[in-house]
Each structure stands twice: as structure tokens, then as C-alpha cells.
Amino acid sequence: MNKKKTWPxxxxxxxxxxxxxxxxxxxxxVSERTIAMGNVIxxxxxxxxxxxxxxxxxxxxxxxxxxxxGAASGYGFYHAKKQAAAGHALAGLLLTNLSAxxxxxxxxxxxxxxxxxxxxxxxxxxxATPLARRPGALLxxxxxxxxxxxxxQALGKSxxxxxxxxxxAFEANHPLQWNVRGWTYGIYPTVVKGKPGSVFRHETVHVLxxxxxxxxxxxxxxxxxxxxxxxxxxxxxxGFRLHSLALANDxxxxxxxxxxxxxxxxxxxxxxxxx
Numbered sequence: 228m229n230k231k232k233t234w235p236x237x238x239x240x241x242x243x244x245x246x247x248x249x250x251x252x253x254x255x256x257v258s259e260r261t262i263a264m265g266n267v268i269x270x271x272x273x274x275x276x277x278x279x280x281x282x283x284x285x286x287x288x289x290x291x292x293x294x295x296x297g298a299a300s301g302y303g304f305y306h307a308k309k310q311a312a313a314g315h316a317l318a319g320l321l322l323t324n325l326s327a328x329x330x331x332x333x334x335x336x337x338x339x340x341x342x343x344x345x346x347x348x349x350x351x352x353x354x355a356t357p358l359a360r361r362p363g364a365l366l367x368x369x370x371x372x373x374x375x376x377x378x379x380q381a382l383g384k385s386x387x388x389x390x391x392x393x394x395x396a397f398e399a400n401h402p403l404q405w406n407v408r409g410w411t412y413g414i415y416p417t418v419v420k421g422k423p424g425s426v427f428r429h430e431t432v433h434v435l436x437x438x439x440x441x442x443x444x445x446x447x448x449x450x451x452x453x454x455x456x457x458x459x460x461x462x463x464x465x466g467f468r469l470h471s472l473a474l475a476n477d478x479x480x481x482x483x484x485x486x487x488x489x490x491x492x493x494x495x496x497x498x499x500x501x502x
Contacts, residue, residue, distance in 0.1 A: 240309055257497050263305045263489070266439075270301030272331065273472070276381035277334040280445040296332045298335040304439045311431040312498035314424065317391035328353075335451070342452065346414055346438060348395055349374050355452065355459075363454035364463035368412040369446075371468045377413030384416040385412075385417045391427070394434060413437050413473075417434070425501050434497040439474035 230286045230361040274297025284293065311319030330351070341359040345352045346386035351369045352472030354363035373500040382388070385397035403410060403492045409418040409426040415438050480489040487493075 257493060259309070259497070260496055262308075262497060265494075266305040267298045267301040270304060270439070270443065271297035273297065273302065274330050274334050277330075277443060277445045277472075281333060281334060281336075281447075283336040285356065296329055297428075298341055300329045300442075302330075304435070308432050308435050308498055309493070311435055312495075312500075314426055316394065316428070319435055320393045321429065323438050328437055330442040335449075337452070344442075346441075348378060351441075353452070353465075359452070361453045361455075361458055363452050364460040367452055367465045368462065369449055369465045369468045370472060373468075373470045373474060374413055378414055380412045381415035381417055381493075382468040392431070394431065396427070400474045410445060411437070413470075425499055429495050429499045429501075433491060435474060436491050436494065440476055441468070441470050442480055444468075444470050444472035444474075446471075465478055 228388075234309060234374055240308050263291050267365050270296045274292060275284070275293045278289070280291045284290050303322055307319040307322035307326060309319075309323060310316075324346070326342060328342060331344055332341050333339050338360070340355040340356055341362075351370075351371060353367040356369070365422045381397050384403060385399045387398040389398065395415060397415060399417055399419050402408065402419050407419070408422045409416065409430045411417065411430045411433040414434050416427065416434055418426050418430060446468050448464050448469065452463075452465065456497070480491070
């Protein structure tokens, strides 16, 4: 498939993904079936869009492969968020990382399980598995400027830092505004002190949504992991992650919809039973 011809298609697909979805705007809660369908279809299309933008689609076979793995990952993201909503944050985080790794790999021209990704503060770590083809390094690090900004925001609007269920979490003595019990910047959840456990579960769903969007974001400033010659290194710096789709999604939702009607909030409220 001609790369010049794929760019307009890719940007149209990406634009469609950023538009608010009518099925998630009608009410402040939706059925789990609707959420599952949204994740499967949205991830399928956006995985194809990322592959097109990164020049990894050369025919219908490649397109079908991206759509299929994207759909499977979308179903994985849905179940991960269900796990987190039920109070199993660590299980949800691990399943999210697996689903995100498949999207990241397949849209970058690698096998679905060639690398396993793990989000760290400021960095994304991708570990080469035995299935990786000619990996340049075992440990592959990429820096995220957006993650640095999110971390500084979380630190500036909280009073305590803790490790909670596999997440770097924060606690605040006072809400940002009246009736706000928690908030999340990127992958950093904050809960107001003394609030029930459902608030942390709600914010954890937002963290997993953020990881989902990061995986679906095209990354033009990352170099490939394969080595051309020599032996495999222990560690390598692979460039910068912009989180372009995650950033664009946040900007579009902020401009077009009130907080309680954007898809992230609707999805989290629908999955988490309040206390």
C-alpha cells in the first residue's frame, strides 16, 4: 500500500476516534455491552490508524491483521477496566499492560508478544521476549515529556505519595473543588483523604484508560528495536513518546464536552459501583 495514500486515510480514522461518540453521550451511564463494543471497535480502528501512520500497512493482509489484534486488545482493555472497577487494580493493570503491549507491537511491525511494556514514572520500559526478532536490547526505555508534566501536576495537587496496588498513587487533604473526591493526571491517581474505596477504583479505571490511549498513540520519535548487526545490549534508550492520541483526546474532550459527559467519565461511572 502506497505510504502517501495511507496518510489521508490514517488521519481521517484518527479524527473519527477523537470525535465524541453519540452512544456514550446520551446518558451518564451505559451498559457493559456498549462499553465492550466501544473498546473492541475503537481499539481495532485505532490500531489500524497507528499502523497506517507509522507505515506498517502494505496491503489488505496487514490491515486485517491490525484490525484483528486491535479488536482482541480492545476486549482485553475492557476486561482490565472491569477488574479494576471490582477492586482488583493490580490484575487490571497487568491485563492492561498486556493488551497495550500487543497494540504497541503489532502497530510497530513486530509480533504481538515480541515485547512486554511496563509504565514507569517518566519512562516506558519495553522488555524483549524470546519471541522478539533480532532485538537490539533486552531493556528498552523511552522518555515521556507528557508524563513528567502529569507527575508534577499530581505532586503539586496532593499531600502524600504512596504505592497502592501497583500504582504510584496520591492522597490529598482537600478536594480541588466542591464535591470532587478524586482526580487523575495521566497514570497518576489522586484520592481525597477519607473517601470510600470506590473513589480509588474509579480513578484506577481512568489510569487504565490513559494507558490504553498511550498504546494507541502514533510515536514518530521512537526508533525501532531490531539490531542490524552485533550482539544484543542489556539496555537502550529508544527516544521520546509524545502520547499524541492521549493528549489530543484530552484536549478535544475538554473543549467539546463537560466532564461528566466525556467517554472516560461515562465509562468509569458505568463500571464502578459507588459507595
